[in-house]
Amino acid sequence: MSTIIASTPQRRPAFWSTQLYGYLLILPALSFLLLFTHYPAVATIWESLFSASRNNHPVHFVGLxxxxxxxxxxxxxxxxxxxxxxxxxxxxxxxxxxxxxxxxxxxxxxxxxxxxxxxxxxxxxxxxxxxxxxxxxxxxxxxxxxxxxxxxxxxxxxxxxxxxxxxxxxxxxxxxxxxxxxxxxxxxxxxxxxxxxxxxxxxxxxxxxxxxxxxxxxxxxxxxxxxxxxxxxxxxxxxxxxxxxxxxxxxxxxxxxxxxxxxxxxxxxxxxxxxxxxxxxxxxxxxxxxxxxxxxxxxxxxx
Structure with missing residues (x-):
């Protein structure tokens, strides 16, 4: 029984390394998804809440x-x-x-x-x-x-x-x-x-x-x-x-x-x-x- 309990913590590093390896594999695709899909969407929503810059008037928050x-x-x-x-x-x-x-x-x-x-x-x-x-x-x-x-x-x-x-x-x-x-x-x-x-x-x-x-x-x-x-x-x-x-x-x-x-x-x-x-x-x-x-x-x- 003590042998089983002692060996259990040794499996955790292998589990976390497997999970980390999986996340590293999807990191390139995830980076492109965030950079070219999610970030432009958030930036568009943010920009729609401000006024346009015209005739040297500074941009200001206008809400909806x-x-x-x-x-x-x-x-x-x-x-x-x-x-x-x-x-x-x-x-x-x-x-x-x-x-x-x-x-x-x-x-x-x-x-x-x-x-x-x-x-x-x-x-x-x-x-x-x-x-x-x-x-x-x-x-x-x-x-x-x-x-x-x-x-x-x-x-x-x-x-x-x-x-x-x-x-x-x-x-x-x-x-x-x-x-x-x-x-x-x-x-x-x-x-x-x-x-x-x-x-x-x-x-x-x-x-x-x-x-x-x-x-x-x-x-x-x-x-x-x-x-x-x-x-x-x-x-x-x-x-x-x-x-x-x-x-x-x-x-x-x-x-x-x-x-x-x-x-x-x-x-x-x-x-x-x-x-x-x-x-x-x-x-x-x-x-x-x-x-x-x-x-x-x-x-x-x-x-």
Missing amino acids: DNYMALLDDDIFIQSLWNNVLYALITIPLAVTLALMMALAVNRRLAANSLVRAAFFIPSLLPMIAIANLWLFFYTPQLGLLNKLLALFSLPAVNWLGEPGTSLYCLMAVSVWREAGFFMIFYLAALQQIDPRLNEAAAIEGASRGYFFRRVQWPLLMPTTLFVLINASMNAFRIVDQVIAMTNGGPNNSSSLLLFYIYRTAFSFWDMPAAAAMTVVLLVILAAIALIKFTLLDKRAHYQ
Whole structure:
């Protein structure tokens, strides 16, 4: 008994050295996480509580005044509404299209690899190239879409120059670009489903629609949750596409939240106001993630 008691303290240094070794292994990743994620978030919140430095006036603490000023900023309200509408339309379309493409290429068909590559290529292109490609489609009079309208004797449309169509034109570009990227995740998830489930369903005479609703779709819920979170993040961080195609116009009809934050910070040099809008954006993204994890994670069936 005394031997056991005497040997117990000797194991503690080994335990603590193992723990220390584990923390040292994650220290590089943890340092980058704190430096490039948590510190900028805290610094942004801190800066949003101060005034901007203008005309040699020193910076002073203003509390929540920058946040209250956002309620009277019509452009901010419009950009926020545009972004909400943008997310409500592009996220379901991109996810649904990605799932349909994944189901289509999950079969043994001729030239299946080429079809998969064709679906995925748009997500590999840089945004500048994509913007110039779609600008050719949307160009008034000479654009491909107006050429198609001319075939049916329909008048030309200034797609990016009309307040009623400019935002929807940006949505089409986003759906076209992101659907192929999300397709890869759905395709990988479909290929992880046990093929014996499909064989059993075929023996029982189940249709493809019934097999999808009762077997594939429940097993795809973890992937759907991951895709929805990423799609939501992408929908609220669009800025380069807006700059390249519409610059927020006409009359701020295509101005999105991150684009307005960028313009406020680097065109108007109002860093505290931009910081306040960034905090609002972070709160929106956190709320979306929390809601989706709360509602969808309960329905996820992990294999």
